[in-house]
Amino acid sequence: MSHTAEHQEHAGGGTKEIIRITVILTVLTIVELIIGFWMIDIPLSSVGLRLALKGTIVILMMAKAFYIVAYFMHLKHEMKNLIMTIVVPLALFIWFIIAFLYDGNSFKNLRNTYDPYFKEQSTIKVEKKAHGAAEKHDNSKEAKKASH
Amino acid sequence: MATTATAPTTKSWGGGKSPFNVEYGKVMMWYFLMSDAFTFGAFLISYGTIRFSTNGWPDPNEVFKSFPFAPEGMNAPLVFVSIMTFILIISSVTMVLAVQAGHNMDKKGVVKNLIWTIIGGIAFLSCQAWEWNHLHHEGAWWGSNPFLNHDGTASSTNFTNYFFTITGFHGFHVFSGVIINVIMLIMAMTNKFEERGHYLMIEKAGLYWHFVDLVWVFVFTCFYLI
Numbered sequence: 001m002s003h004t005a006e007h008q009e010h011a012g013g014g015t016k017e018i019i020r021i022t023v024i025l026t027v028l029t030i031v032e033l034i035i036g037f038w039m040i041d042i043p044l045s046s047v048g049l050r051l052a053l054k055g056t057i058v059i060l061m062m063a064k065a066f067y068i069v070a071y072f073m074h075l076k077h078e079m080k081n082l083i084m085t086i087v088v089p090l091a092l093f094i095w096f097i098i099a100f101l102y103d104g105n106s107f108k109n110l111r112n113t114y115d116p117y118f119k120e121q122s123t124i125k126v127e128k129k130a131h132g133a134a135e136k137h138d139n140s141k142e143a144k145k146a147s148h
Numbered sequence: 149m150a151t152t153a154t155a156p157t158t159k160s161w162g163g164g165k166s167p168f169n170v171e172y173g174k175v176m177m178w179y180f181l182m183s184d185a186f187t188f189g190a191f192l193i194s195y196g197t198i199r200f201s202t203n204g205w206p207d208p209n210e211v212f213k214s215f216p217f218a219p220e221g222m223n224a225p226l227v228f229v230s231i232m233t234f235i236l237i238i239s240s241v242t243m244v245l246a247v248q249a250g251h252n253m254d255k256k257g258v259v260k261n262l263i264w265t266i267i268g269g270i271a272f273l274s275c276q277a278w279e280w281n282h283l284h285h286e287g288a289w290w291g292s293n294p295f296l297n298h299d300g301t302a303s304s305t306n307f308t309n310y311f312f313t314i315t316g317f318h319g320f321h322v323f324s325g326v327i328i329n330v331i332m333l334i335m336a337m338t339n340k341f342e343e344r345g346h347y348l349m350i351e352k353a354g355l356y357w358h359f360v361d362l363v364w365v366f367v368f369t370c371f372y373l374i
Contacts, residue, residue: 015248022241029233036226036373040209044298054374061369065362072244072358074351081160082168086178093189100193104200112203122203125300 021071028064032057177352181359184321188363191317192370195310204297206307208372211288211295216278229372232275233364236322239268240361243329247354250347255336258347262333265357269326276319280312288312311371318360318367325360328353 035053042050070076075083111118160167168175199205209225218224242264249257287294293308332353341347 015245018241018244018248022237025237026234029230029237032369032373033226033230036209040225057369057373061365064365068240068358068362068365072240072361073355079160079167079169082170082175082178085168086182089182090185093193096189096193097196100197101200104197107201108203111201118203122297122301124302126296126302 017071021067024067025064028060028067032060035060171348173348173352174355177355181355184359185363188314188317188366191310191314192366195314195370198306198310202304202306204299204301204303206293206295206303207298208374210298211283212279212372214282226372228275228279229368232272232279233368235268235272235275236361236364239265239272240358242268243354243357247347247351250341250350253342253347255339255342258336258341258350259333262329262336262350266326266329266333269322269329269357273319273322273326276315276322280315283308314367315371318363321360321363325353325357328356 035057039050039053042053044050075086112122212229213223213225215222215224215228242261246258246261246265249261283289288308288311290309290312291305293303293305295303295307297303332350335341335349336347341349
């Protein structure tokens with residue numbers, strides 16, 4: 001137990017650090033939301049801009065994750081041994097994400113090339129609240145409205 | 149202390165001292181959280197894979213645009229979920245404060261901040277319950293998707309399946325976190341930690357609670373923002 005007792009003494013930077021991290025997390029979230037609101041008005045046709053904004057949001061997300069793990073979960077102030085035993089296995093995610101998203105994208109391209117039905121379905125516009133599956137749910141919505 | 153912390157890592161495994169310099173339970177909590185991270189990671193990567201393999205996807209601003217007590221058909225995208233996000237961040241902050249109070253053997257501080265954390269957790273769960281209920285009334289559930297793709301084409305049920313599975317799994321984690329925090333609160337109030345001479349258990353509960361917040365950062369981004 002002597003180790004843990006000693007350990008407490010050098011723990012973190014106190015209340016000041018907590019406030020600093022809270023402010024950083026809040027600001028990052030607000031920036032994410034601003035980008036999110038901005039993206040509402042950007043048409044689907046401007047693919048590049050939408051992709052760039054989504055990439056920015058992902059980078060901000062990683063920054064938030066870093067601050068939570070490093071300071072709130074205190075990992076930054078632990079010994080290097082412990083940091084490595086956590087971070088190194090999680091590095092597998094880099095491979096997972098690239099491999100699986102690439103695979104998904106490749107599957108979409110294959111289907112668009114070789115499956116005319118799949119391709120056709122994704123070009124037919126559907127009227128809002130008028131067709132097929134949506135109709136059944138409209139009823140429940142109407143019922144809910146009526147009960148109000 | 150400084151000598152053990154800054155000792156070269158090559159000597160850490162030479163015996164005579166703890167190579168990780170934390171107690172057993174904390175190391176095991178970290179390993180549990182790592183396995184949990186892989187579970188959530190698998191869920192989210194699977195969601196990403198399906199989304200990449202589909203031509204269209206519903207617009208989150210079209211789906212998540214309502215607010216409690218707001219008139220029907222009100223258009224307020226992102227507002228409700230940003231409140232949920234801030235609730236969880238603030239409850240994470242009060243949890244850090246509880247852990248810090250534990251370091252200083254400050255029972256009052258621990259109890260006060262744990263209560264705030266529990267309130268935050270319950271508030272988040274209530275928000276999620278409202279949102280699920282609202283979406284269910286709109287006809288969204290596992291296997292049923294009333295929303296159209298962003299480009300106006302018909303959407304598959306993948307969207308709702310993934311949404312309810314992943315936010316449900318996360319909500320269950322929040323629920324367990326609240327239960328754990330309630331147990332910590334009872335133990336703190338009955339002087340269990342005072343008798344032990346340390347509040348180390350609060351730290352482990354804290355790690356779990358921060359992890360729940362961490363997962364929400366990813367879920368929030370993947371479902372509501374992009």
